[in-house]
Amino acid sequence: MANDQQPLTKEAILDAAEQVLRRYGPEKTSVVDVAKVLQVSHGTLYRHFPSKSALREAVTERWLLGLASSLQEIANQTEGQARDRLRLWLDTLVVFKRNYVLEDPEMFSMYRSVTQEAVKLIQDHVHQLIQQITQIVDAGVKTQEFHVDASEDAARAIFLATSRFHHPAHAPEWLDSTNAADFERVWQLVLKGIS
Amino acid sequence: MANDQQPLTKEAILDAAEQVLRRYGPEKTSVVDVAKVLQVSHGTLYRHFPSKSALREAVTERWLLGLASSLQEIANQTEGQARDRLRLWLDTLVVFKRNYVLEDPEMFSMYRSVTQEAVKLIQDHVHQLIQQITQIVDAGVKTQEFHVDASEDAARAIFLATSRFHHPAHAPEWLDSTNAADFERVWQLVLKGIS
Numbered sequence: 523m524a525n526d527q528q529p530l531t532k533e534a535i536l537d538a539a540e541q542v543l544r545r546y547g548p549e550k551t552s553v554v555d556v557a558k559v560l561q562v563s564h565g566t567l568y569r570h571f572p573s574k575s576a577l578r579e580a581v582t583e584r585w586l587l588g589l590a591s592s593l594q595e596i597a598n599q600t601e602g603q604a605r606d607r608l609r610l611w612l613d614t615l616v617v618f619k620r621n622y623v624l625e626d627p628e629m630f631s632m633y634r635s636v637t638q639e640a641v642k643l644i645q646d647h648v649h650q651l652i653q654q655i656t657q658i659v660d661a662g663v664k665t666q667e668f669h670v671d672a673s674e675d676a677a678r679a680i681f682l683a684t685s686r687f688h689h690p691a692h693a694p695e696w697l698d699s700t701n702a703a704d705f706e707r708v709w710q711l712v713l714k715g716i717s
Numbered sequence: 718m719a720n721d722q723q724p725l726t727k728e729a730i731l732d733a734a735e736q737v738l739r740r741y742g743p744e745k746t747s748v749v750d751v752a753k754v755l756q757v758s759h760g761t762l763y764r765h766f767p768s769k770s771a772l773r774e775a776v777t778e779r780w781l782l783g784l785a786s787s788l789q790e791i792a793n794q795t796e797g798q799a800r801d802r803l804r805l806w807l808d809t810l811v812v813f814k815r816n817y818v819l820e821d822p823e824m825f826s827m828y829r830s831v832t833q834e835a836v837k838l839i840q841d842h843v844h845q846l847i848q849q850i851t852q853i854v855d856a857g858v859k860t861q862e863f864h865v866d867a868s869e870d871a872a873r874a875i876f877l878a879t880s881r882f883h884h885p886a887h888a889p890e891w892l893d894s895t896n897a898a899d900f901e902r903v904w905q906l907v908l909k910g911i912s
Binding site: 638675676678679680682683684685686689691692694704707708710711712713714715716 | 833870871873874875877878879880881884886887889899902903905906907908909910911
């Protein structure tokens with residue numbers, strides 16, 4: 523916990539905010555609750571996060587950055603085939619989202635409502651993910667595994683064509699018994715579409 | 718309007734229900750309102766539709782059957798190339814949904830909430846649409862335009878890969894300035910994936 527001797531870092535605030543959001547639920551958490559956990563005045567915390575929605579947005583942003591960072595590591599790999607890397611990248615995204623819904627539905631629901639309002643935040647995130655797919659597609663074009671006219675257009679098409687499995691609006695369908703087989707069907711179509 | 722001399726057909730009830738739903742909005746419409754328009758007792762109407770939700774479901778079912786019927790006509794065509802037919806089929810579905818959101822957002826929202834609850838209704842509808850795509854894919858396989866291992870799997874993959882453009886959960890995104898170009902990107906990917 524922070525006190526007047528230790529600087530109040532953004533990370534420490536977001537850790538506390540996440541802890542409180544999990545304990546009380548996104549609807550009931552206030553900036554004052556987070557200040558209490560950090561043992562600072564709420565005035566101090568309001569200087570960093572002027573509103574409850576700023577706090578929720580910052581926690582969501584950190585969640586998205588963490589996901590993008592794990593996926594970037596996959597996109598950066600240079601060993602093996604590009605098709606295996608693309609599959610691993612998609613699997614990681616799909617499994618991450620699905621597990622979150624199953625294991626932490628309340629936080630997932632908060633992330634979802636924040637991303638519906640914070641348009642710029644989600645645009646940047648999607649842009650970042652499409653750049654990562656572009657990186658993998660480019661690598662596959664170089665090794666002649668993939669044949670596409672424009673890697674970034676193909677990457678955007680791949681991201682959109684797999685929306686059913688990672689876009690949060692489809693979360694209820696991720697529990698369908700056909701979900702895994704459906705993903706495999708779409709993957710085969712996508713793979714043939716860029717090969 | 719019906720009276721005691723004319724039989725009260727299901728079509729007449731649904732016409733009246735749709736008229737009342739449009740006038741008062743889906744939230745405020747009751748079975749009694751519909752009975753008034755038809756000039757029958759609400760007891761008579763309750764024998765056909767025991768609840769407001771049965772009425773809403775029947776109106777939605779008719780809407781879905783109308784859409785599926787227009788699409789079936791396209792799937793049944795035998796002139797020209799299968800790829801053009803598949804594109805026309807998808808365009809028709811995508812444009813129908815998008816125009817509905819723009820022109821009749823309140824009814825669209827009702828259809829959406831009904832289809833979220835009436836699982837069997839939407840399952841049957843999706844099954845029917847995938848059968849239509851299968852019919853087009855089969856025709857293309859016969860003329861060697863398409864090359865797929867199993868037409869029905871390919872058809873399901875095509876339906877799922879284009880969810881972004883016809884699944885009602887994505888309705889807010891259909892107004893994005895990139896929507897038409899995004900559809901084109903996914904179409905190119907899908908077409909190459911079955912060619």
